Amino acid sequence: MNGYDVIVIGxxxxxxxVLRSLSAYRAKVLLLExxxxxxxxxxxxxxxxxHAGYDAETGTKKAYFNVKGAAMYRALTEELDVPYKKVGSLxxxxxxxxxxxxxxxxxxxxxxxxxxxxxxxxxxxLEPNIADDIEYALYAPEAGIVSPYQLTIxxxxxxxxxxxxxxxxxKVIAIDREQDGFVVRTQKGEYHTRYVVNAAGAGGAxxxxxVGEEAYTETHAAGDYFILDRKESxxxxxxxxxxxxxxxxxxxxxxxxxGNVILGPTSRKVPHEEAEENAxxxxxxxxxxxxxxxxxxxxxxxxAIRVYAGTRTAIGSDFIIEESKKVAGFYMLLGICSPGxxxxxxxxxxxxxxxxxxxxxxxxxxxxxxxxxFRFREATPxxxxxxxxxxxxxGRIVCRCEKVTEGEIVRAVxxxxxxxxxxxxxxxxxxxMGRCQGGFCQPRVMEIxxxxxxxxxxxxxxxxxxxxxxxxxxxxxYEIL
Amino acid sequence: MKYFDVVIIGGGPAGMxxxxxxxxxxxxxxxxxxxxxxxxxxxQCIHNGFGLHYFGEELTGPEYAERFRQKVLADSGIDVYLExxxxxxxxxxxxxxxxxxxxxxxxxAGSVVLAMGCRERSAGAIGLIGTRPAGIYTAGMAQRLxxxxxxxxGKEVVxxxxxxxxxxxxxxxxSEGAKVKLVMxxxxxxxxxxxNIVQCLQDYDIPLRYSTTVTRxxxxxxxxxxxxxxxxxxxxxxxxxxxxxxxxxxxxxVGLIPENDLIAGSxxxxxxxxxxxxxxxxxxxxVPGIFSAGNVxxxxxxxxxxxxxxxxxxxxxxxxxxxxxxxxxxxxxRAGAGVRYALPQRIHRGEGTVRLYxxxxxxxxxxxxxxxxxxxxxxxKKTMVLAPGEMQYIEIDKSLVTGDISVALEE
Numbered sequence: 071m072n073g074y075d076v077i078v079i080g081x082x083x084x085x086x087x088v089l090r091s092l093s094a095y096r097a098k099v100l101l102l103e104x105x106x107x108x109x110x111x112x113x114x115x116x117x118x119x120x121h122a123g124y125d126a127e128t129g130t131k132k133a134y135f136n137v138k139g140a141a142m143y144r145a146l147t148e149e150l151d152v153p154y155k156k157v158g159s160l161x162x163x164x165x166x167x168x169x170x171x172x173x174x175x176x177x178x179x180x181x182x183x184x185x186x187x188x189x190x191x192x193x194x195x196l197e198p199n200i201a202d203d204i205e206y207a208l209y210a211p212e213a214g215i216v217s218p219y220q221l222t223i224x225x226x227x228x229x230x231x232x233x234x235x236x237x238x239x240x241k242v243i244a245i246d247r248e249q250d251g252f253v254v255r256t257q258k259g260e261y262h263t264r265y266v267v268n269a270a271g272a273g274g275a276x277x278x279x280x281v282g283e284e285a286y287t288e289t290h291a292a293g294d295y296f297i298l299d300r301k302e303s304x305x306x307x308x309x310x311x312x313x314x315x316x317x318x319x320x321x322x323x324x325x326x327x328x329g330n331v332i333l334g335p336t337s338r339k340v341p342h343e344e345a346e347e348n349a350x351x352x353x354x355x356x357x358x359x360x361x362x363x364x365x366x367x368x369x370x371x372x373x374a375i376r377v378y379a380g381t382r383t384a385i386g387s388d389f390i391i392e393e394s395k396k397v398a399g400f401y402m403l404l405g406i407c408s409p410g411x412x413x414x415x416x417x418x419x420x421x422x423x424x425x426x427x428x429x430x431x432x433x434x435x436x437x438x439x440x441x442x443x444f445r446f447r448e449a450t451p452x453x454x455x456x457x458x459x460x461x462x463x464x465g466r467i468v469c470r471c472e473k474v475t476e477g478e479i480v481r482a483v484x485x486x487x488x489x490x491x492x493x494x495x496x497x498x499x500x501x502x503m504g505r506c507q508g509g510f511c512q513p514r515v516m517e518i519x520x521x522x523x524x525x526x527x528x529x530x531x532x533x534x535x536x537x538x539x540x541x542x543x544x545x546x547x548y549e550i551l
Numbered sequence: 552m553k554y555f556d557v558v559i560i561g562g563g564p565a566g567m568x569x570x571x572x573x574x575x576x577x578x579x580x581x582x583x584x585x586x587x588x589x590x591x592x593x594x595q596c597i598h599n600g601f602g603l604h605y606f607g608e609e610l611t612g613p614e615y616a617e618r619f620r621q622k623v624l625a626d627s628g629i630d631v632y633l634e635x636x637x638x639x640x641x642x643x644x645x646x647x648x649x650x651x652x653x654x655x656x657x658x659x660a661g662s663v664v665l666a667m668g669c670r671e672r673s674a675g676a677i678g679l680i681g682t683r684p685a686g687i688y689t690a691g692m693a694q695r696l697x698x699x700x701x702x703x704x705g706k707e708v709v710x711x712x713x714x715x716x717x718x719x720x721x722x723x724x725x726s727e728g729a730k731v732k733l734v735m736x737x738x739x740x741x742x743x744x745x746x747n748i749v750q751c752l753q754d755y756d757i758p759l760r761y762s763t764t765v766t767r768x769x770x771x772x773x774x775x776x777x778x779x780x781x782x783x784x785x786x787x788x789x790x791x792x793x794x795x796x797x798x799x800x801x802x803x804x805v806g807l808i809p810e811n812d813l814i815a816g817s818x819x820x821x822x823x824x825x826x827x828x829x830x831x832x833x834x835x836x837x838v839p840g841i842f843s844a845g846n847v848x849x850x851x852x853x854x855x856x857x858x859x860x861x862x863x864x865x866x867x868x869x870x871x872x873x874x875x876x877x878x879x880x881x882x883x884x885r886a887g888a889g890v891r892y893a894l895p896q897r898i899h900r901g902e903g904t905v906r907l908y909x910x911x912x913x914x915x916x917x918x919x920x921x922x923x924x925x926x927x928x929x930x931x932k933k934t935m936v937l938a939p940g941e942m943q944y945i946e947i948d949k950s951l952v953t954g955d956i957s958v959a960l961e962e
Contacts, residue, residue: 297675301815347771349682376675378683451647455655462651467636470585471812476651505812507673509689513696527702536772537685540702544727 074098074263075429077254079242079277081108083218084406085269086225087418093232095422095431100263101226101234102256104241104273106534107494108487109222111271113411114497115295115348115380117335118218118326119309121409122159122210124178124185125319131389133181135413135420142415143214150224151443152217153327159213159309160188160197162204162365167313171208174314178210185210199305199368213309217327218411219497223487224440225418230486231438238490239535242270245280251399252281265425267401272345272383274404281397286385286404290345291318293335294354297376298369299505302331305369312365319408321361323369328500333371334358340381348379375505382407391417393424401425444481445499447473468518469511471504479515483522490523492516493533516540554659555581555630556872557865558646560637560813561666563591564854565845565861567619569664570629572865578872579628581658583635583648589623590616591668592691593854595698598719600746604855615854632656640813642838661872662840664864665828667813669846671716672806681767686774690716690804694723703727705800709777710734711765713741713748713940715852717804722751724800731755732796735763735779737786740914742806742940744852765801766793774799807850814841824892825849831881832898832905833867834860842868849894849908852942856908877901882924882952887959889915891939900952906944909958911937918960922947925954931961 076092078085081103092099103110120143126132147154163171171187178185188209193200196209226236240256251264270277272290279285298305309324317337326332336354340347355377362369385405394400401421406413425431444457444464457477458465464477482489482498489495492502492515501515502508508515516530516539531537557573559566562584570580588594593601596612603609606618623629635650644660671689679687686705688696693704694716706729710717713736721731734752739761741748752759760781766788767778776797780788809827820829820837827848828836834844844864845857870876879899884907886893893909907922915937922929922945929947937943937960945958 296678347682349767349769350678350680352680352766355678355680374675374678375673377678377680451655454649458649458651458654462654465649465654466634466651467585467649470636473636473638505673505676506670507675509671509673509692512692513700517700527700532685532772534772538773539685540696540700540704542703542706542727544697544701544703 072261074100074261075431076265076267076425077102077261077263078267078269080269080271080273081105081222081226081236082111082113082269082271083109083222083225083411083414084403084417085267086222086229087414088267088269088403088421089229089234089236090225091418091422092425093229093234094437095426095433097426097429097431099229099234100261101229101236102240102242102254103236103238106239106491106531107489107497108226108236109219109497110533111346112380112382113222114219115378116218116382116411117322117324117332118216118411119159119322119324120154120214120216121412122178122185122213123181123183123409124174124208124210125314126181126409128177128180131391132409132413135389135416136409137182139413139416140212140214143216146415147216147221150221150228150440152221152224154214154216155327156212156214157308157325158196158209158211159311160193161208161311161313162193162200163206163313164203165205168206170313171206175208178208183210184212196308197306197310197366199366200310201365201367215309215324215327216411223498227486228440231440232434236487242277242280245277247397264429265399265401267403267421269403271406272381274383274402278402278404281394281400283394283397283400283402286390288342288383288385288405290340290342290381290383291337292340292348292379292381293337294350294358294379295332295334295377296355296358296371296374297326298331298333298371299373299375300329302370302373303329306331306366310365312361321358321365323362323366328503331369333362333369335380345381345383348381350377350379354379375507389413391421444478446475446478468514469501469504471506472500474499474501476518479518480522483519490519491531491533491537492519492539495519512539552657552659554661555579556661557664557868558583558644558658558660559664559666559865560640560646561591561668561847562586562589562631563666563668563845564593564616564619564857565666565668565847566591566664567623568858568861569666569844569865569868570623571619572862573869574626574628576866576869576873578661578869581630581632582623583632583637583646585634585636587634589620589631595695596719597698598723601854604853605858619858637813642818644840662842662868664861664868665814665841665843665847666845666861667810667847669807669809669850671803672808674803677803677805679765679768682770684768684770684772684774686770686799687768687801688803690714690720690802693802694720697723697727703729705729707732707798708800708802709796709798710802710804712736712804712806713743713759714804714806715743715747717802718743718747718751720802720804721757722755725755725757729800731757732798733758733760733779735760735765737762737764737782740938740940744940745938764788766790768801774801777801807846809847809850811847822892822896825894829896830894832895833876834864834895835867835871840871849892852940856942883955885955885957887957889918889960890958893958898949898952898956901949903949904946905949906946907956907958908942908944910939910942911960912939914938915960918962920945920958921961922956922958924952924956927953929956
């Protein structure tokens with residue numbers, strides 16, 4: 071019998087954080103993800119901000135895990151080799167915004183966050199391109215930026231290196247109680263487990279319904295974003311927010327951890343059936359443009375290399391982080407909207423400790439580190455020369471915009487959570503994320519996937535099933551000279 | 552560190568012609584090509600229509616490339632580095648590259664010719680609205696997949712943009728049994744060649760709608776369709792007239808951008824209109840000894856013009872490396888009424904003739920093209936039709952030049 075101690079449903083930043091923390095215990099743990107990769111839902115498309123922690127109402131789970139999570143980021147991202155920078159954040163306000171800013175500042179202090187209100191001169195020193203009528207800002211030096219999908223992937227990889235299992239493209243379709251636990255069924259198999267963690271994000275209410283737990287009413291908010299070319303990276307240094315309103319934190323302008331500039335998001339209510347569609351809207355993009363113009367000058371939106379949308383799912387006003395009272399052994403992590411990314415490492419640690427206590431799991435003596443990575447674009451000429459000598463594939467540039475080598479792509483395909491699709495490769499090594507957006511490298515990435523996975527080119531997918539990129543062969547093959 | 556008189560970055564049509572030009576002046580030459588073979592994008596252009604001007608006969612892209620390639624490979628004075636990606640170029644002409652065969656490569660150059668070509672504008676760059684499924688490609692990517700790799704991207708096709716690659720792909724996909732339902736162009740005129748509109752669309756009854764764009768794409772994993780709408784004079788879609796076209800493929804042929812990432816932030820003066828360097832008639836940039844030619848300088852319609860331009864640049868680069876480039880007073884060449892840009896942007900006064908290439912800013916009929924130096928007419932040329940998609944030139948006598956030159960359209 072394939073008995074697990076814990077099954078985590080959902081491979082987002084929360085599910086993988088739980089999995090990673092659990093992998094530090096002597097336990098058999100499994101993560102089931104319905105998509106072709108981890109980080110395919112909200113964890114793929116969000117602002118990538120490590121919030122300082124002044125936003126959430128004091129005393130809430132949001133406030134608690136935000137502050138605790140933010141403090142973990144430096145060490146976590148160093149350990150997992152994930153791009154992260156503590157750049158600080160500003161909430162920018164006009165003259166009449168001072169009372170609201172003060173309230174936010176007071177809340178920050180109550181939450182234990184390092185915040186203070188600064189005047190225009192100090193703002194200008196931090197952000198020379200701030201809009202002319204911005205007089206005050208709430209400055210939070212602890213805020214940071216991170217690559218949310220790289221963090222998610224690294225957490226999953228690290229868990230796998232430490233004995234956890236990740237099964238992709240397995241959608242949970244039934245969960246039945248049995249003696250001492252559950253049997254979790256997917257379209258591919260069934261797995262026995264003592265504990266289930268529901269970290270299914272936008273699908274969380276559906277998973278709840280499978281065990282007869284409350285199918286909470288979720289609200290899904292889609293947000294549109296622009297990503298600007300790297301050459302614009304000098305325009306903003308910190309994370310710049312407007313004053314928050316009832317819909318959220320508003321349109322921000324920020325550097326990304328990978329060196330681009332991010333603008334967005336809107337907050338459009340979308341029905342459940344569109345929650346995973348992530349369609350960009352023209353009105354949304356226009357709203358972002360206007361929001362950016364109110365906040366900063368000299369932001370060249372025309373240099374966008376990508377527009378996309380992401381969805382965040384909320385239930386009520388706070389996170390749900392608790393074991394079901396109706397169904398013992400069923401742990402719910404629901405409504406983890408913003409600041410979910412910031413909170414995830416702390417949630418993971420907390421939930422793992424809780425479950426370990428209940429199941430009397432013991433900590434392992436040692437944790438294996440992730441194998442050292444090689445990123446060509448960050449390497450020195452000496453490192454490049456050495457690496458290319460050792461393996462010529464690390465001297466073969468495939469993605470010219472982001473300087474990604476064949477060696478890095480091959481590694482991604484054979485990483486602990488393997489990249490099986492073009493998008494999965496892209497999220498791991500950035501091939502196709504530059505200014506040409508894969509125009510040149512995508513066919514090459516497809517060839518590498520085809521070769522390394524032993525599948526025909528016609529089966530190489532962009533993402534989930536049905537997304538084959540070049541599904542047909544041409545009638546008359548042409549032999550190049 | 553190895554030294555070459557002329558180092559050429561890019562081994563497509565421009566790079567190969569520059570190499571040949573430089574060799575004729577006796578220079579030692581290195582070509583750094585990032586692909587596995589010389590030829591650049593010509594290798595995926597299996598249609599014909601190349602070489603009519605340069606060779607006086609009609610060739611396919613690979614055939615055209617092969618003529619240059621044979622010449623380059625037969626010449627022991629040209630070192631060809633393949634799969635070699637140039638990482639940096641310093642002002643004192645140290646070129647750093649990497650390749651699987653040679654690892655890190657450092658070369659010192661007497662002069663450098665930039666011949667990196669161009670890239671296609673992407674869906675992200677045009678802010679495509681809607682979902683992000685498979686089924687959306689730049690025309691060139693679909694072309695590479697079909698013509699080099701042997702795979703067809705889809706069966707029901709809509710094409711946005713009337714650039715030449717899009718037009719060529721309309722015909723190519725039709726010949727593979729795909730149904731090309733529509734080509735649309737946001738402008739009221741095509742950016743492609745007239746002959747391609749006739750031979751690739753009209754001959755196959757593929758409709759072309761001007762002043763029309765895609766307003767939204769649908770489909771989660773694979774494209775299921777596009778919404779399209781006509782646009783007003785400000786290019787804003789008129790959403791009341793939106794219609795839906797089911798399709799599994801959207802090809803984008805919405806512009807080419809010179810790929811000058813290597814010199815971004817360098818001292819080389821750039822033109823905001825062409826997105827390439829500002830050059831003189833030898834295609835020398837504002838940094839002495841660094842030359843630029845082909846689509847990295849400005850996007851051409853015909854490879855024949857690329858070869859010609861790069862040949863001139865290669866010769867001049869060799870002369871520069873030998874210390875033999877003559878110095879003469881420089882005048883500026885400016886785009887006047889109706890002209891979007893003229894190139895070269897400056898020329899030396901002296902003897903001989905020089906061709907001033909230019910593009911117009913919209914379609915004109917029955918205009919006269921003039922080149923004037925300080926108001927004095929140097930040359931005029933009557934034209935029937937001028938379109939932005941067709942690069943033109945006017946040839947002037949340098950000895951008549953007294954000061955700055957303006958190329959303009961006159962009634």
